[in-house]
Amino acid sequence: MKDASPQTIFLKDYTPSDYLISKIHLTFDLDDTNTQVISKMNVSANYDFKSLKRDLVLNGEELTLNKIFVDGVELGADQYELIEDGLVIKEVKEEFILEIHNTINPLANKALDGLYKSGSIFCTQNEPEGFRRITYFIDRPDIMAVYTTKVIADKAKYPVLLSNGNPIDSGDLEGGKHFVEWLDPFVKPSYLYALVAGDLGLVQDEFTTMSGRKIDLRIYVDKGNESKCDHAMESLKNSMRWDEEVYGREYDLDIYMIVAVDAFNMGAMENKGLNIFNSAYVLADPKTATDSNFFGVEGVIGHEYFHNWTGNRITCRDWFQLTLKEGLTVFRDQEFSSDMNSRVVNRIANIKTLKSRQFVEDAGPTAHPIKPSSYIEINNFYTMTIYEKGSEVIRMIHTLLGADGFRKGTDKYFELFDGQAVTTEDFIHAMSVANDNYDFTQFKNWYHQAGTPMLDIKTSYNEAAKEYSITVTQSCKPTPGQDEKKPYHMPFGLGLVSKDGADFPLKLKEVFTAQPQIEENILHLTQESETFTFTGIDHEPVPSFNRGFSAPVNLKSDRPLSDFVFLMANDNDEYNRYESAQALAIELMSCLVKDAANGVPLKLDAPFIKAYGELIKDESLDNSFKALILDIPSEGILHQAQDVVDFENTFKVRKFVKETLAKTYEQELSAIYDSLNVDKEYSLSPEAMGERELKNLVLGLLLSTGNSKYDDLAYEQFVKATNMTDEFAALTMIIHSDSKYADEVIEKFFIKWKHETLVMQKWLTAQASARGEKTLGRVKELLSNEVYDKSVPNLVRSLIGTFTANYTEFHNTSGVGYEFITNQIIDIDKLNPQMASRLAGSFKDYKRLPSDLKALVKTSLERILAEKDISRNVYEIVSKTHA
Ligand code: PHE
Numbered sequence: 001m002k003d004a005s006p007q008t009i010f011l012k013d014y015t016p017s018d019y020l021i022s023k024i025h026l027t028f029d030l031d032d033t034n035t036q037v038i039s040k041m042n043v044s045a046n047y048d049f050k051s052l053k054r055d056l057v058l059n060g061e062e063l064t065l066n067k068i069f070v071d072g073v074e075l076g077a078d079q080y081e082l083i084e085d086g087l088v089i090k091e092v093k094e095e096f097i098l099e100i101h102n103t104i105n106p107l108a109n110k111a112l113d114g115l116y117k118s119g120s121i122f123c124t125q126n127e128p129e130g131f132r133r134i135t136y137f138i139d140r141p142d143i144m145a146v147y148t149t150k151v152i153a154d155k156a157k158y159p160v161l162l163s164n165g166n167p168i169d170s171g172d173l174e175g176g177k178h179f180v181e182w183l184d185p186f187v188k189p190s191y192l193y194a195l196v197a198g199d200l201g202l203v204q205d206e207f208t209t210m211s212g213r214k215i216d217l218r219i220y221v222d223k224g225n226e227s228k229c230d231h232a233m234e235s236l237k238n239s240m241r242w243d244e245e246v247y248g249r250e251y252d253l254d255i256y257m258i259v260a261v262d263a264f265n266m267g268a269m270e271n272k273g274l275n276i277f278n279s280a281y282v283l284a285d286p287k288t289a290t291d292s293n294f295f296g297v298e299g300v301i302g303h304e305y306f307h308n309w310t311g312n313r314i315t316c317r318d319w320f321q322l323t324l325k326e327g328l329t330v331f332r333d334q335e336f337s338s339d340m341n342s343r344v345v346n347r348i349a350n351i352k353t354l355k356s357r358q359f360v361e362d363a364g365p366t367a368h369p370i371k372p373s374s375y376i377e378i379n380n381f382y383t384m385t386i387y388e389k390g391s392e393v394i395r396m397i398h399t400l401l402g403a404d405g406f407r408k409g410t411d412k413y414f415e416l417f418d419g420q421a422v423t424t425e426d427f428i429h430a431m432s433v434a435n436d437n438y439d440f441t442q443f444k445n446w447y448h449q450a451g452t453p454m455l456d457i458k459t460s461y462n463e464a465a466k467e468y469s470i471t472v473t474q475s476c477k478p479t480p481g482q483d484e485k486k487p488y489h490m491p492f493g494l495g496l497v498s499k500d501g502a503d504f505p506l507k508l509k510e511v512f513t514a515q516p517q518i519e520e521n522i523l524h525l526t527q528e529s530e531t532f533t534f535t536g537i538d539h540e541p542v543p544s545f546n547r548g549f550s551a552p553v554n555l556k557s558d559r560p561l562s563d564f565v566f567l568m569a570n571d572n573d574e575y576n577r578y579e580s581a582q583a584l585a586i587e588l589m590s591c592l593v594k595d596a597a598n599g600v601p602l603k604l605d606a607p608f609i610k611a612y613g614e615l616i617k618d619e620s621l622d623n624s625f626k627a628l629i630l631d632i633p634s635e636g637i638l639h640q641a642q643d644v645v646d647f648e649n650t651f652k653v654r655k656f657v658k659e660t661l662a663k664t665y666e667q668e669l670s671a672i673y674d675s676l677n678v679d680k681e682y683s684l685s686p687e688a689m690g691e692r693e694l695k696n697l698v699l700g701l702l703l704s705t706g707n708s709k710y711d712d713l714a715y716e717q718f719v720k721a722t723n724m725t726d727e728f729a730a731l732t733m734i735i736h737s738d739s740k741y742a743d744e745v746i747e748k749f750f751i752k753w754k755h756e757t758l759v760m761q762k763w764l765t766a767q768a769s770a771r772g773e774k775t776l777g778r779v780k781e782l783l784s785n786e787v788y789d790k791s792v793p794n795l796v797r798s799l800i801g802t803f804t805a806n807y808t809e810f811h812n813t814s815g816v817g818y819e820f821i822t823n824q825i826i827d828i829d830k831l832n833p834q835m836a837s838r839l840a841g842s843f844k845d846y847k848r849l850p851s852d853l854k855a856l857v858k859t860s861l862e863r864i865l866a867e868k869d870i871s872r873n874v875y876e877i878v879s880k881t882h883a
């Protein structure tokens with residue numbers, strides 16, 4: 001460990017800064033290993049100066065300090081002190097100009113935090129605490145300043161020099177250098193600061209805002225990639241229009257820039273006026289990107305754009321408030337994507353992500369509320385919980401207030417807090433005052449309690465009285481540091497479906513509380529246990545619970561499985577049709593896993609086979625929806641239902657179920673494949689994407705029959721494919737089914753695409769996710785392949801990250817999978833702690849593993865903790881997992 005015991009930071013310890021910085025002028029003279037930084041800041045006391053400590057403490061990491069001036073006078077060695085991770089200026093005045101000269105080494109920066117090089121591009125990443133790796137600063141989001149930047153660099157190598165805001169000056173300098181100066185007129189926190197320099201290709205367009213201002217839109221990419229920016233540009237313009245129409249938000253600067261870089265820890269970053277993106281979320285053309293990549297581009301472009309108002313104009317007071325900007329912005333990007341595409345398909349995709357990833361986090365060793373109360377390393381809190389569960393919490397507010405009420409709330413939020421760094425309470429306050437002081441007291445438990453609530457539902461029908469009752473009991477298991485949970489206030493979508501498939505009107509028999517208990521088929525759950533009785537129900541209905549996934553919870557009920565079969569076919573809520581199919585399959589497959597473990601021969605439930613067949617044959621279903629509903633639950637979802645995870649049998653059962661269904665409906669499936677596998681002009685319309693999705697799902701099912709003619713079919717698709725969706729789907733399926741064509745397609749794909757790093761990432765993924773013991777050997781071999789580079793996170797995620805999700809191989813009882821990943825974590829941590837700590841998260845199932853695997857993981861965790869110099873990032877995750 002770097003420090004013997006890394007410090008825990010607590011929300012309760014928050015205090016405002018003693019000093020403020022209102023203006024900063026930065027000058028960079030760029031050089032690979034020796035970049036000169038000059039920072040000139042206006043510093044002033046935040047409070048009554050007499051009451052303040054006179055030492056100004058600045059953050060700084062990996063910096064070489066050269067000179068300090070206060071009001072133009074250079075400081076002597078006794079007037080300041082370098083401390084661990086910072087600098088103290090002693091005996092400061094109430095107001096002064098502080099000028100600091102320091103140097104940094106961007107080439108050595110493999111953590112990709114602060115100023116670094118991605119290939120030949122200089123770029124920055126400052127959220128959450130990267131700015132302190134550029135220069136000394138009060139590096140916290142409630143220090144909001146106006147930034148001016150002068151970038152100086154070699155003109156031939158770096159013709160493009162960018163920073164936030166608008167360019168105000170430029171010119172040539174001696175020695176082949178040039179400069180550009182930028183001014184961002186909006187105050188902002190340091191984490192939104194950005195700088196880029198490179199020899200970049202440019203794609204330009206413009207957008208006219210609702211008030212008639214013309215905005216210059218620019219996407220900068222590596223030269224040669226300009227043709228892959230159409231979708232990103234289109235998505236940007238759609239985002240700008242959507243935010244005007246739905247939220248009344250207009251863009252504020254005259255220029256909006258996006259830069260794509262290959263080496264980036266996350267998806268993208270919302271720096272003011274100068275977004276920096278992982279190239280995977282900018283570059284997309286039909287030949288190299290799949291349909292799901294296109295969705296990704298649209299969603300992330302939207303997300304970063306929407307941050308301009310929810311994140312940048314109004315930002316976070318401190319990092320415990322992270323969900324203030326992230327939950328809200330994810331909600332906004334999800335709604336944008338729903339408006340641009342099929343709403344139900346998009347909602348199902350979002351819920352799938354939530355359930356398969358956030359629910360696991362909420363049940364594991366790093367479970368935390370969307371507003372955590374402590375952290376060791378804030379970088380570890382860019383999580384599914386803060387983002388995705390955070391979005392569900394915002395969505396519940398939207399459901400409680402209705403679309404109009406929600407919009408009144410956001411208007412109020414912008415009116416009250418524009419230009420400020422605020423808290424989640426401030427957001428709730430705005431929502432409340434704009435809606436007749438709506439009472440969110442109990443609702444706020446969602447912000448402070450971790451864990452996925454469980455609703456246990458009992459139903460009863462009183463034939464004589466024509467009354468139907470449901471009793472809902474909510475609970476939430478203990479999570480680290482939280483043994484007891486208070487009941488949540490949650491909106492609960494309910495439908496009572498009659499025999500003929502219509503919904504009964506919902507009329508409550510008695511209303512007990514002042515708050516409305518039901519509005520538009522939404523019940524308000526507030527008690528640990530409560531009963532709702534509905535009148536005028538003339539026969540026993542089939543209940544449809546939590547319609548639209550109105551609350552992010554798990555459900556347990558006393559309903560027979562035949563109800564699921566009924567709802568799969570009849571629910572008026574499309575989401576619940578999907579959900580019922582999933583729930584039924586989970587139920588049945590969970591029993592099969594137990595059977596497999598007990599050596600009982602596997603047999604699939606006949607009514608399920610039949611219901612599945614009905615879906616296959618249902619021609620009224622939209623193809624994308626059909627592809628989703630026919631996709632049986634993933635192994636990860638099945639593991640969640642197990643007290644002790646059984647990787648081998650879960651894999652076996654899933655294979656068995658797929659094979660059984662495919663063999664039963666081989667003819668129908670094959671007919672669907674043929675009907676969709678026709679030469680057509682490529683299109684990105686939802687219909688065309690739906691066709692490709694269903695076609696590839698069906699091909700996967702056909703391959704699972706084991707009939708070799710489908711190997712040929714997949715090979716043919718691979719060879720003939722004219723778009724990456726079909727090509728990559730075929731590649732993956734051929735490798736995964738261990739077909740005789742596997743080696744050949746691996747080779748062909750490599751030769752065809754080895755110069756496209758984003759495509760090679762797919763190639764690595766397809767191989768690292770293959771089952772069977774040879775995969776690990778292959779993954780190890782790929783580490784030294786020419787396309788692999790451990791300093792590029794996308795490549796690490798594709799190869800190593802994918803392997804950690806290859807359950808049977810990673811959790812192989814021999815322990816070789818664990819050993820490999822443990823070595824990788826230790827190795828990558830030396831370069832990039834954020835990447836390493838993400839990998840360390842793959843041990844999250846530790847507590848639920850069978851004892852032999854648990855012992856192996858324990859050894860791994862202890863080996864990591866025993867490493868000297870492990871990062872705080874990895875330490876936090878591993879120690880919490882081990883605890
Ligand atoms: N704030 C970025 C987003 O949500 C994510 C991010 C966090 C990127 C930290 C880089 C570093 O859009």
Ligand code: ZN
Pocket residue numbers: 303307325326329
């Ligand atoms: Zn974000």
